[in-house]
Amino acid sequence: MDSVGVAAAAPDAGPGPAWQSKCPWGAPSTTSISCSLADVMSEQLAKELQLEEENAAFPEVVAAAEGPFITGENIDTSSDLMLAQMLQMEFDREYDAQLRREEKKINGDSKVSISFENYRKVHPYDSDSSEDEVDWQDTRHDPYRADKPTTTPRRGFIGKGKDITTKHDEVVCGRKNTARMENFAPEFQVGDGIGMDLKLSNQVFNALKQHAYSEERRSARLHEKKEHSTAEKAVDPKTRLLLYKMVNSGMLETITGCISTGKESVVFHAYGGNATEDKVIPPECAIKVFKTTLNEFKNRDKYIKDDYRFKDRFSKLNPRKIIRMWAEKEMHNLTRMQNAGIPCPQVVILKKHVLVMSFIGQDQIPAPKLKDVTLSSEDMKKAYYQILNMMQQLYRECNLVHADLSEYNMLWHDGKVWLIDVSQSVEPTHPHGLEFLFRDCKNVSQFFQKGGVAEALNERELFNAVSGLNITADNEVDFQAEIEALEKMNEDHVQNHGKKLSTFSSDGDPPIYDE
Ligand code: ADP
Numbered sequence: 001m002d003s004v005g006v007a008a009a010a011p012d013a014g015p016g017p018a019w020q021s022k023c024p025w026g027a028p029s030t031t032s033i034s035c036s037l038a039d040v041m042s043e044q045l046a047k048e049l050q051l052e053e054e055n056a057a058f059p060e061v062v063a064a065a066e067g068p069f070i071t072g073e074n075i076d077t078s079s080d081l082m083l084a085q086m087l088q089m090e091f092d093r094e095y096d097a098q099l100r101r102e103e104k105k106i107n108g109d110s111k112v113s114i115s116f117e118n119y120r121k122v123h124p125y126d127s128d129s130s131e132d133e134v135d136w137q138d139t140r141h142d143p144y145r146a147d148k149p150t151t152t153p154r155r156g157f158i159g160k161g162k163d164i165t166t167k168h169d170e171v172v173c174g175r176k177n178t179a180r181m182e183n184f185a186p187e188f189q190v191g192d193g194i195g196m197d198l199k200l201s202n203q204v205f206n207a208l209k210q211h212a213y214s215e216e217r218r219s220a221r222l223h224e225k226k227e228h229s230t231a232e233k234a235v236d237p238k239t240r241l242l243l244y245k246m247v248n249s250g251m252l253e254t255i256t257g258c259i260s261t262g263k264e265s266v267v268f269h270a271y272g273g274n275a276t277e278d279k280v281i282p283p284e285c286a287i288k289v290f291k292t293t294l295n296e297f298k299n300r301d302k303y304i305k306d307d308y309r310f311k312d313r314f315s316k317l318n319p320r321k322i323i324r325m326w327a328e329k330e331m332h333n334l335t336r337m338q339n340a341g342i343p344c345p346q347v348v349i350l351k352k353h354v355l356v357m358s359f360i361g362q363d364q365i366p367a368p369k370l371k372d373v374t375l376s377s378e379d380m381k382k383a384y385y386q387i388l389n390m391m392q393q394l395y396r397e398c399n400l401v402h403a404d405l406s407e408y409n410m411l412w413h414d415g416k417v418w419l420i421d422v423s424q425s426v427e428p429t430h431p432h433g434l435e436f437l438f439r440d441c442k443n444v445s446q447f448f449q450k451g452g453v454a455e456a457l458n459e460r461e462l463f464n465a466v467s468g469l470n471i472t473a474d475n476e477v478d479f480q481a482e483i484e485a486l487e488k489m490n491e492d493h494v495q496n497h498g499k500k501l502s503t504f505s506s507d508g509d510p511p512i513y514d515e
């Protein structure tokens with residue numbers, strides 16, 4: 001490429017006259033240049049233009065180097081460096097133009113725009129874009145910015161006689177209110193009132209303000225939710241910190257991995273660490289992390305809200321604390337079961353929404369759920385009687401109803417059934433306690449009847465056997481109705497006489513409803 005070709009190429013690349021007046025590397029004092037076609041084509045002019053462009057675009061190169069192409073009239077544009085730089089410049093300029101197009105496309109007519117300024121290659125070359133963009137920081141000509149509201153003097157009015165205007169003047173107030181809308185959060189759409197001389201009454205403004213604040217809080221909550229969510233097989237930063245602390249303190253040796261991710265919790269396996277004075281840490285532990293997103297827990301309200309043990313606290317707590325209560329509930333329930341000798345995980349420690357317990361299984365392999373294991377008919381029968389026994393113990397000794405009992409929450413380990421997942425378990429006096437028990441009975445009966453255990457009671461018989469009640473209805477609908485009637489009776493009793501029916505006490509025989 002010869003020197004003329006390159007020099008001529010540069011002005012060609014610019015978009016005509018606009019380029020000549022605005023491009024900083026070509027910002028020659030064009031006043032003296034006549035722009036006849038012959039002139040433009042002349043090699044001489046091309047060289048001059050090029051020199052001026054170079055001076056503007058590469059000032060530091062000009063200052064630092066003593067190369068032949070910058071020192072005098074005889075510019076040697078055959079320099080490879082120069083060509084490369086010119087081409088690069090051209091390329092960067094195209095890149096910037098593309099950026100500007102994208103910027104425009106994204107911003108559209110939006111009042112608040114984003115800028116790709118920092119991504120531009122050729123920073124000095126900006127000028128031809130600034131005219132058609134609204135720079136949100138440059139408020140000199142911002143048509144959306146309200147005029148500075150005229151201040152009312154201290155005495156509270158301006159003007160004299162019948163031209164007097166007080167600060168309570170409807171028009172002044174209305175305009176002020178309109179101007180104050182710009183203090184709302186940017187995502188709050190206030191519409192486009194330009195040129196309308198909008199006057200908002202105090203009433204409308206206050207309603208808008210209230211709405212803007214609640215919207216702001218809502219979006220903050222959404223954001224927070226994201227932060228706190230326990231993603232699939234991962235935990236949020238706060239939970240991670242809790243787990244790190246457990247390992248750092250030596251309580252846990254290592255956390256090896258995830259055993260299960262459910263809608264409400266994530267369970268990890270860990271090797272136990274050093275025992276402390278008051279605690280023996282099992283060799284293998286299960287860590288149940290209750291998810292701190294609220295979605296799944298919303299529909300569990302009914303379990304805890306009506307549980308009198310948590311009743312007084314429930315109303316005072318924020319949702320995040322309620323989730324901790326699920327973990328707490330699981331801990332208390334497991335402890336009760338442990339004390340009654342029911343096979344279940346042993347509680348190690350509870351920290352906020354993280355419950356550490358003994359691991360049911362071995363060498364990182366969790367015991368299979370009852371639904372996943374194939375038992376011999378003998379083991380199946382054994383398991384059935386064990387469960388019947390455990391349900392009675394749970395009801396009579398622990399004063400609990402599992403409330404999510406099924407083959408999914410029973411593990412088969414060491415030749416026996418272990419009960420897990422008791423965060424939702426409630427006391428029988430819970431307003432829906434007996435319904436939950438009936439549901440548990442249905443699950444158990446169906447599983448063992450299908451599994452070929454001929455001795456398995458049907459759900460109604462099982463319910464009576466567990467609860468000690470004697471509901472005689474011989475079909476499900478009537479049975480259910482009687483259960484609900486009993487719950488209602490109990491609820492009325494609670495309303496009238498205090499917390500619970502004496503026959504529901506945890507010690508002694510199962511409650512007798514038939515008075
Ligand atoms: P979810 O509420 O998510 O159902 P679970 O308490 O049932 O929580 O635990 C989910 C799964 O994690 C269980 O099905 C079981 O496989 C495993 N798991 C939970 N606790 C233990 C434990 N202590 N030992 C071994 N595995 C466990």
Ligand code: MG
Binds near residue numbers: 408409421
């Ligand atoms: Mg479960």
